[in-house]
Amino acid sequence: MSEFKLTTEGMRYIALFESLTGGMARDCIVDEENDRIIFVIQKGDMGAAIGRKGSNINRVKKSIGKQIEIVEYSDDVKEFLQNLFQPADVKNIMVVNKNNKRLAYVEVANKDKGIAIGRDGRNILKAKMLAQRHHGVDDIIIQ
8 A cells, every 4th residue: 555645634524524424534635626525435434425315425515515526445456446437337457567667457348438537537537546546556547
């Protein structure tokens, strides 16, 4: 696992998230450019974080006033990448070391490539940022 630093703002958002949802957050990224906050939560806490009919996550959205995205953490890099690309149908993931770089090749169903990349590349940007931050993956190539 790579080491990363949380900002003071990120720590405040994590405290708010945990108090409103009961889910445990491992990381928080404030993405000003895309007006969203991304939380990486403990494995198994997705249900608590979302809440019945989305009640918990909606409470967090109202309190913060920004879009909220949640990703479930995993120590296994392939499982974490799979979680990053939800709800896209990921067929296969290969992580290789090439020229002193750690690359992830993510094979996605043709119909879901747009979902994996996201509008203006938002989803692939999020995946690259979090994969680098948590598992030292230098780049992700969607196939």
